[in-house]
Amino acid sequence: MPLPKAELHLHIEGTLEPELAFALAERNGVPLPYADTEELRKAYLFDDLQSFLDLYYGLMAVLRTEADFEDLADAYLARAAAQGVRHAEIFFDPQAHTARGIPFATVVEGLGRALDRSEERHGVSTRLIMCFLRDQSAESAMATLEAAKPHLDRIIGVGLDSAEVGHPPSKFAAVYEAAGVLGLRKVAHAGEEGPAAYVREALDVLGVERIDHGLRCVEDPELVERLVRDRVPLTLCPLSNVRLRAVDILEQHPLPRMMAAGLLCTINSDDPAYFGGYVDDTFHAVHEALGIGPEGLRELARNSFEAAFLDGGPEEEAL
Ligand code: HPA
Ligand code: ZN
Numbered sequence: 001m002p003l004p005k006a007e008l009h010l011h012i013e014g015t016l017e018p019e020l021a022f023a024l025a026e027r028n029g030v031p032l033p034y035a036d037t038e039e040l041r042k043a044y045l046f047d048d049l050q051s052f053l054d055l056y057y058g059l060m061a062v063l064r065t066e067a068d069f070e071d072l073a074d075a076y077l078a079r080a081a082a083q084g085v086r087h088a089e090i091f092f093d094p095q096a097h098t099a100r101g102i103p104f105a106t107v108v109e110g111l112g113r114a115l116d117r118s119e120e121r122h123g124v125s126t127r128l129i130m131c132f133l134r135d136q137s138a139e140s141a142m143a144t145l146e147a148a149k150p151h152l153d154r155i156i157g158v159g160l161d162s163a164e165v166g167h168p169p170s171k172f173a174a175v176y177e178a179a180g181v182l183g184l185r186k187v188a189h190a191g192e193e194g195p196a197a198y199v200r201e202a203l204d205v206l207g208v209e210r211i212d213h214g215l216r217c218v219e220d221p222e223l224v225e226r227l228v229r230d231r232v233p234l235t236l237c238p239l240s241n242v243r244l245r246a247v248d249i250l251e252q253h254p255l256p257r258m259m260a261a262g263l264l265c266t267i268n269s270d271d272p273a274y275f276g277g278y279v280d281d282t283f284h285a286v287h288e289a290l291g292i293g294p295e296g297l298r299e300l301a302r303n304s305f306e307a308a309f310l311d312g313g314p315e316e317e318a319l
Contacts, residue, residue: 002084002280003297006304007268009212009235010129010279011091011161012069013060014271015076024062024071032062033256044274049193050163051245052274060096069110077114079272083280084301087308088117090125091159094144095136098240100300104147112154127309130141131159134167139173148214149182156309157185159203159212164194171199173222176206180288185309187235189213196220203232210235210307215246217263218254228262233307237270238278238286250289259296267302 018037025032034040040059046052063069074092080088090111095154097107108128115126115190130148132141148155159177160172169188176186190202192213199217202208203226214234217223227234238255258265267286272278277285283300286292292300 002082003301004086005084005279005283005301006087006089006266006310007080007085007279007310008074008089008233008266008304008307009209009237009268009273010074010080010088011093011268012076013063013093013096014056014275015079015273016059016063016072016073017273019118020075021059021062022203024068026062028062028064028068030062030064032059043237044243045276045282046244052244052271053162055179056271056274057096058203059145061100063097064102066106066110066113069107070113070193073111073114075119077118077122077124077126079278081124081289083278084292085124085279087125087127087305087310088221089156089309091129091131091161093133093161094147095133095140097195098144098147104106104151107149108151108154115154124208127156128154128186129157129159130155131189132172134171134189135163136161138171138175141172145175145178147181152182152184155184157184157187158190160190161212163306164189164192164198168194168198170205172206176208180207187212192241196223197225209233209309213237213241215241215254221241222260224263227319229263230285231264233266233303234258235266235268235307237268237275237282239272239275239282240270243275250285253286253290255286256290256292256296258279259299260294264303264307265300266307 018040186208187210188202188208189212190198210233269279
């Protein structure tokens with residue numbers, strides 16, 4: 001029996017398995033530059049974040065209708081449930097779809113249809129977090145927040161993803177401030193490929209409550225001390241870090257050191273269709289490669305519920 005856990009760092013577009021990609025390509029008459037699923041899988045050899053993102057954004061061409069987004073999310077939730085996930089906070093990238101002419105409403109309503117049935121069908125509670133693409137402009141992020149306004153009953157927070165280096169969190173100060181005014185929760189990818197300074201900026205300038213990845217905080221002992229003291233959760237993704245070459249091999253991942261330092265670590269699958277495993281596969285992998293034993297695995301699972309947005313947020317905590 002897999003440990004019950006929450007998954008907090010999961011891009012729904014990154015759950016697009018080759019089989020579903022081909023099925024949707026056929027359903028929508030979208031040509032794919034791969035002969036079959038085998039050939040597509042062979043393309044999953046990445047040098048860094050950007051080489052992954054090129055394929056990730058390209059394959060999204062097959063996602064066109066509400067039914068496509070519904071099928072994508074339902075397939076993830078079924079797999080997640082089988083891996084012990086009881087609660088999932090799911091990222092999506094609206095700009096990657098609106099830029100292709102797919103309306104914001106199509107994406108959110110399609111995902112929403114699957115999420116609405118998730119507790120009943122899969123026993124998984126869900127939240128939806130929309131991410132701004134940091135390699136797009138701050139104005140585009142603000143326009144995306146504006147487009148989200150009619151759908152805020154479905155969206156609990158904002159995040160920041162895509163190509164990190166050269167796109168520091170401070171670029172998005174205004175849109176995060178506006179999101180806060182709307183009562184949205186705040187997270188951001190930081191310290192995946194970018195420096196520890198980006199983690200500080202995400203905390204100080206954007207006011208995020210969690211850091212996605214945060215791997216490179218280990219290069220800054222004062223920052224580690226602060227993250228420990230303030231119990232800032234890190235949503236680590238060890239299999240992603242190996243596939244995108246943030247670490248050479250899983251055996252060298254700093255997760256055990258980070259846990260020993262007292263950081264509030266969670267482990268997650270990020271883009272499981274591309275990185276070779278869903279979240280319980282990740283639990284098994286860190287056990288095998290890093291020697292994290294049953295007590296450590298339970299700590300990671302407990303942390304995932306502590307770090308989840310299952311409470312009422314900063315305003316409730318201030319009461
Ligand atoms: N990092 C940044 N952007 C992303 C990722 C990631 O791991 N996955 C999908 N978009
Ligand atoms: Zn991510």
